[in-house]
Amino acid sequence: AQDAGALRLKALAATCANCHGTQGRAVDGAAVPGLAGMPAAYMIEQVKAFKSGARPATVMHQLAKGYSDAQIEQVAAYFAAQKK
Numbered sequence: 001a002q003d004a005g006a007l008r009l010k011a012l013a014a015t016c017a018n019c020h021g022t023q024g025r026a027v028d029g030a031a032v033p034g035l036a037g038m039p040a041a042y043m044i045e046q047v048k049a050f051k052s053g054a055r056p057a058t059v060m061h062q063l064a065k066g067y068s069d070a071q072i073e074q075v076a077a078y079f080a081a082q083k084k
Contacts, residue, residue: 013078018023019059024079034081043076 024035049055051064
């Protein structure tokens with residue numbers, strides 16, 4: 001059985017699925033990138049740029065504001081560990 005922390009992390013990562021695909025695997029030809037296998041440091045940098053408004057977006061700037069820096073770092077590590 002998985003511990004509560006692992007389950008919370010999976011649930012948090014699942015919030016990205018509507019746009020970025022299940023477990024971060026976007027469908028071929030998708031307008032948004034897949035997150036699976038993306039380097040964690042790059043993902044953290046990009047999401048924090050959305051959060052601060054430094055990187056323009058259609059919805060990510062709004063969504064990113066709902067996550068703490070710790071959550072962003074946890075989700076980035078989760079997706080970095082997923083196979084593309």
